[in-house]
Amino acid sequence: RVPQVLSSAEEIAELYRELSQHPGLSTACLGPDVTTQYGGKYCSLYTEWSQRDLARAENVKFCRQYLIFHDGASVVYSGPAGTCSEIKDELLSRESPSGVLKAVLRKVSGKEKEKEKQFLEVWDENRKVKSIDLTALDKHGSVYDDDQFGCLAWSHSETHLLYVAEKKRPKAESFFQSKAPELGTSDEDVGHPKKEDAPLKVGSPHPRAGGGWQGGCGADRAVLQGEQFVYHEDWGETLSTRSVPVLCALDIEGNSVSVLEGVPEHLSPGQAFWSPGDTGVVFVGWWHEPFRLGLRHCTNRRSALFYVDLTGGRCELLSEDTKAVWSPRLSPDRCRIVYLENDALGPHQQCSRLRMYDWYTKHTSTVLEAVPRQAWGAFPGIYCSALPALCWAADSRRLVLDTAQRSQQDMFVVDTVTGATTSLTADAPQGSWSVLTIDRDILVARFSTPSCPPTLKVAVLPATGQEAQARWVCLQDAAPVPGISWGIHTLRPPPEQEHPQYGGLDFDAILLRPSEGPATQKPPLVVMPHGGPHSVFTAGWMLYPAALCRVGFAVLLVNYRGSLGFGQDNVASLPGNVGTQDVHDVQFCVERVLQEETLDASRVALVGGSHGGFLACHLLGQFPDTYHACVVRNPVVNIASMVATTDIPDWCLTETGLPYAPDALPDPAQWTEMLHKSPMRFVDQVRAPVLLMLGEDDRRVPPKQGLEYYRALKARGVPTRLLWYPGNNHALAGVEAEADGFMNMALWLLKHLRC
Template sequence: MEEAALLIDPEEIAALYRELCQFPSLSSACIGPEVTTQYGGKYCNIYTEWSQRDLERAENVKFCRQYLIFHDSQSIVFSSPSGNCTEIKGELLSRDSPSGAQKAVLRKITNSKGEEKQFLEVWEKSRKVKSIELTALEKHGQVYEDDQFGCLAWSHSETHLLYVAEKKRPKAESFFKPKAPELSNEEELTKAERRDKAVKGEQFVFYEDWGETLVSKSVPVLCVLDIESNNVSVLEGVPDHISPGQAFWTPGDTGVVFTGWWHEPFRLGLRHCTQRRSALFYVDLTGGRCELLTGDTKAIWSPRLSPDQCRIVYLENQASGPHQQCSRLCMYDWYTKLTSVIVDVVPRQSQGEFTGIYSTTLPERCWAADSQRVVLDTAQRSRQELIVIDTLSGSVCSLTKGCPLGSWAILTVDRDLLVARFSTPNCPPKLMVAFLPPAGKETEINWVCLEEASPIQGITWDVRTFQPPPEQINPQYEGLDFEAILLRPTQIPQTGKIPLVVTPHGGPHSVFTTSWTLYPAVLCRMGFAVLLVNYRGSLGFGQDCVDCLPGNVGSQDVKDVQVCVQNVLEEDPLNPQRVALLGGSHGGFLSCHLIGQYPETYKACVVRNPVVNIASMVGSTDIPDWCLTEAGLEYDQAALPDPAQWTKMLLHSPMQYVDKVQAPVLLMIGEDDRRVPPKQGLEYYHALKARGVPARMLWYPGNNHALSGVEAESDGFMNIALWLIKHLK
């Protein structure tokens, strides 16, 4: 039988990858002050930041582009880009002041000696008015620029800046360092002003960090810069057992509200873990008094103050269980001190209805101008949608329901002007804007595209829904379905059958949405069909879907993927003799399970930082709780697993099926992975080699769990493509 044409020439594949990897991703946006013209018309400026891979420089390049919007406060009259793109150098954080008159920038500079220095700059109109070298002040360590702890917040009076930095550590020196010569009193005083006295024997003290992507973050402190005097002070009063972050100024600038994470008895990985115990705190600037604003038994994050400075909304989860869950939207009233749940956890989706909130963060600006409604994006089954929530009634309305199929993300909301990103599996991100209609009329929203992107020719896609067969229904959670997104080449010869690459997502509590992703798009353009599987346990389908998987990993999720594969092989023009697996993290865990449990189905396998042995991972990962929770066990920081628990973790792992593996396996490992330690991949590689199964391992220095370095990502793709071509002949 004639096969569908497949791109196999390495140079042509590299050219295709280069073409598709140049589409930039849209990362952030902010809206400038409103200007009224002499004719009564109004306009504002929208500033956007994008990121693009530069293969030659082997780095992600950040650039900005601005747009002019003429409007009447209800609809957009005219919009246009304002000039070309400009690359942004060294910016770690930037924030406009509340009035829009000033802009603060945290910048990283590497000097001629190769030393990294951090500067806090203030810009006004057409000039830089302040540039303060924070490194030289020695009040604290590196400033946090991450989205977990980091912030750069203007006081309402625009006289102070609030940020988070690493606590200053004592200088350390050897016990055997020679004593410095005696100095005169004047020299001694100058020296004392210049540096603190070094402590002997503290050189090698271990500082615990917050794990994957937060390896340099250990003890965060809240810092305030007085813009007038250039003075930096570190806020007192934060309890020693709390790590503060995500901070902002209270009404009247009398204090600071922040999210605080418990770090005793020891820190656990925080990235993608929205169930770590945390709470909202208030610290008074005058007395240094710190008080708890919310309960202290939950996980709380993303606090956002309303424009009228009366209410704070935030997200809340249980402080245990799966790392990502269906969240509550809660609200704290600054004046009544009352806390309320605005949107509760949704256990199960009603027909076509709202499935709950699944967001790792709220937009920095998410409030409508009425200080009553909040806009956010969330997975709703396999689609990312924008929703508006009325905090008085708790009603939820979709802002994207009637729009073309695809996925949306909100970038900012300011004076009811919404800036959003829209993409599909075959269309790179577009920049969209709209005015939020009045309460009750949200469905009348009218989106305008500011930056167009054309669909990629040759790719077709759709979303498939599946029911588990009767014998695979979870008796505690009956009636759950699941989905997969299938990308297929448009051109199919009448007699041709397309090779299939099956990709289960990681997590396991995450989700593939109908958005632009590089690897599936390039594989599809090469001639592969790609199946992105949202097995039971995925986000966006109700909390019951999340809860049904712990204790059943390695069986229920594996069978769900296999059901999807068997269905599409029967229904679509796909070649059952040319099926491969590609998965990372828990997706790699599932891929290794599938080649062991269904060795006849899969002819090749590629795994990126896979979990292969939960029992051996528990002692070396930054998330040991994951190992027990997903195996259906209780996690206790003070308890060691007993022999029965070790056994259970091993029996949920793909390592137990390694004797049955026939498919050649390519392993891609990040040397600096703290989430799934590199030894996991090495353990599987050795087991395959010992059994004569073809195996190859790629080892990427300087890369963590995501393997998202530009060089690792591009080299990784080429190796994946050539491995699939070689073993799907």
Template sequence: QVWDSGGCSHSVDLTALGKHGEVYTEGPFACLAWSHSETRLLYVAEKSRPKRQPPCPWDVPGAAWPAAEDEDEESSMPGATGRGVDRPVPQGKQFVYHEDWGEALSTRSEPVLCILDLEGLSLSVLEGVPEHLSPGQALWSPDDHGVVFVGWWHKPFRLGLNACSNRRSEIFHLDLASGCCELLSAENGSACSPRLSPDGQRLLYLEGVVGGPHRQCLRLRMLTWQTRQTVTVLDVVQEPTEAFAGLYAEVLPPRCWAADSRRAVLGTPQRSRTDLLLVDTEAATITNLTAGSPEGCWELLTLQWDLLVATCSAPHRPPSLVVAVLPPAGQELPLDWVPVEDTPTVPGVAWKSLTVQPPCSGQGLTVQDTQAFEALLLSPSDGTPPHPLVVCPHGGPHAVFDARWRPSMAALCRLGFAVLLVNYRGSLGFGQASISSLLSRVGEQDVADTQLAVEQALHREPLDPHRLALLAGSHGAFIALHLLTREPERYQACALRNPVSNLPALLGTSDIPDWRYTSLGLPYSFERVPCAEAVATMLLRSPIAQAAQVQTPVLLCVGARDRRVSPMQALELYRVLRARGVPARLLWYPEGGHALAGVETEADVFKNCAHWLLQHL
């Protein structure tokens, strides 16, 4: 629907027009962009594909479905081609396999760029996008004569795209008149999130490296539209400084440019915070607009006419909506944020950031071996210490626990638990060198860092060393399982979500098989097939190989539709634990994916995890 000051001006059932399949409303491909004339809408949808037809209801030899009536007359707009998506599949092709883009993108296979012309009352699917590309994140060129889009390579086959900024993708310009497709970004890169300046002269975008860690420190690049010259505004940061720790956001805000078409605002993890940074694209300077604020997580919703609209939160405070006017260049600080919808802090929850320092003694140590990392400690502000401690290493592994509002963690504090969120070396926000340091050390460095964070927290804070539990998911659960095998009597309870337990078993079941090699420092290529040496290395790093050491009661929460970590990982672990008499319980969510998202699922997971911890601590 399109609305204006007079009400609803247009209402169009896009899928019913038959030009394409489902419209992409979320995810890495999705977009919805007005032309500058505000007469056309640009969006992404699934390519039209004939549907399988059920068997003929007439049990008579030679019977067939009656011929479909001409549906062109039923189309609500000129230019439609009828219900093309309902064409029957030719015989012999009903069961041809169609790849998709993996976890959380199982309905995304072949995206196409579409234009809805409200003035001409027509819908068109754009041609000219190379066949080896899946297009998305499109916007109009400055003159409305073309579109700019991100094209992801899907040859020779698709690897999982969700939470993976290391896939080959480049930015293109498609001329609508000639159909010519022009490459704008560098070849063999991982570019995304193009944002055009208000004056139409500059195109800002993110760029990373193909392969390697799935999340990484990115470059901020800028292209001058007229000359097609590209410069690096912000480069990859190997070692963080007080002023800037690097750029780790997967996308730029949809509207990030200031009115002067020179400055831009974006949010990114900076150690265990997420801050808003003002970038001067000409001077290549950075101003942290939120450093030192009591809120640990800031997110920019939009920037229009130099009015900033953002949310801010902290571990003890749900998100608040705030606004501020961006001052002229050079006068940005201090920025006066005005609350629009202020949210009070939650009573009974306190938090702090802990710096964890690895030991500096030993031979052959590198800078990364002694680099400090951080952990966030949430604890009950009321009640009598020492408090039982729930230890949470994050998944990823290249992710981060920033100091944002997490309802489940605050609820655990209200139940009397302290919670330790560990950002081990390899987390985002601490420089690219820290991310790279984890490669080939998965199952070793991350596990040791988590245990070191626990020991230092127990030494500094009023916590009960005899009441410890683990709560984690995915790679965090992988770390937790390693801790259970190495210190069988240290932890009294463990609750895991979609755990990684058997690395070689994921080679043929995960949407990101490349990570199984990269994480252990092994080379990966699309042509690679498993060999005995690689499989043996993976098995040695797998918790399942040492599962006989586990004594701690384990709760497993499993999404049956998880494409990233096969649910068979948890089922195999469950059987091993039960066979050895270890208390174990498995919850199976038939519609759950890797994130176990959804109100009903999330509520049930939390309720069962909290009960498990209360029962065993």
């Protein structure tokens, strides 16, 4: 008898509803220490979580507070303080350095036909002390709340707030606009500038002379003709409303907003903070000439670290200007700035360098180099999208970070003077560890596994040399999801598939399998390669794999060569070999796992998104006898047709193994090479039914890619179905699209694997 899996849509929907309710943990913030009358110390811990609300079809955010009693060396007692409550309409929030004030950027829906407004609020311990309508002030466009450019930074004096917003655009009208008869002209009508705000001097309650801040832009008030339909470039996937960012400061006392002058025209600023002494602003500047490329998940865009002086508006380069830099973090003693650095262009994600700039000596050193090969017991290298917002230890010498180490994610402490690294999680349970924050050496972390949703952990960072002895205390537990067992398999490609330049590389796969019920004996297998291609599955909580496992499928998450966490050689081995090396790694892994594990080899399916969809479509065509169903989300199917429509044309050339230059014109030989490496080349061999899911607003892999495959399959009589999700981009992460996508995926697999 065929082992049974869940098969009714009602049961699967109920299962998804239950698993999708596990909240994700996004941020944590420690309050100031309070000393009790008995001499003990405690502090509050504020945490933010997000959870899918299927009834409202949205993600809801909520907060929960905890108390941590500690003696400076260890956590004495910790526990929750009160219940959780939903957070409404907060876009950004940031505690002041002293912990006494909190700044909040809030969106407020406009009355009737008014557009949505943005307010900047300042709260003290028990009330709102300021509420400033930024929309009404009209100094800039929308404030950025993304994690690419966005920031909300307190000055060290706690008198000013720094943020990034869209530059104000002059009003434009038709050449044929009807005008009301003029009764009398005001200064504004004839384009006379309004009186400018006095420049800003931070640290003093009132502005003084000399400065690089401007208030109103008088010239902007002239209405321009012929400018209504001018094209404004943007920064691509998830950043389509971001074009020209400007740095802005709120003088809290004076209720005035100023826009920073002095940022060079060819740069887009972001990730900014106040310099030591509040004399100016440090920011990351991205080059946007000759045109903008997509930035999301692209840590290879030319950028550098800059300082703008408030007194003279002078802009100074603090890092090399030929690299890609991001995530600058100022030490507690305000003497050093660490940041991450990659080579510009090349693979979108790489093994990064950790660099440090000394504010007073102006000397830059390399704390950690890129690691060519991962070796157990040694530091694996840095593979992360950002450093924690607070990452420095109290000694201003050590810092903490998390990074992929093969197929798990671990936390390390780094000595910035010696470059020594120590794992904080080597003796802790295996899975995925992330640093949420560190303050006064109290370290807050998130931990999860493929069968255990996120939990909240806290420890005190031990003294230098004893970091490996960190003792973790669980503040918020989550019960493991029953019925899922998992393990990590390591594979070495066969000799004929070794890379000629990077020999001896291996790779991993994470296998989840049902551990309860009738499907445990010989479950069907769902093969899931990741996207990127330079990303990685770490052994943490993932809703789709966990839910598929509970339905009754074994799920194989493949970290083929080219994945992060295995050393820079592993990353470098893939460009030029997509469509062969990555495809063969996945197929080799599938064949090996089918040999070694009790799985049903007659019921194997593929699921993949983006580059994972590229691999799924390749595998369907290159190994049609292995796979019997397929689900792909926003797949790359034809690199040659993608290059002219994507926000990342450099990806198409780099992964094909070709050099990228902004002014290069594709020649027939290059187009041939791109097509040759694409799944479309093998579409004639595809037999398995294919379900496509496309995001209408996807800028990364535009939905035309999936449509191209859909038409090719239809023309060849292959059973195919297409789901089109409006208002969704590349990730298909809208709550409704994600839920509908899971249901359709599960039912498609059950139908075509004859479960």
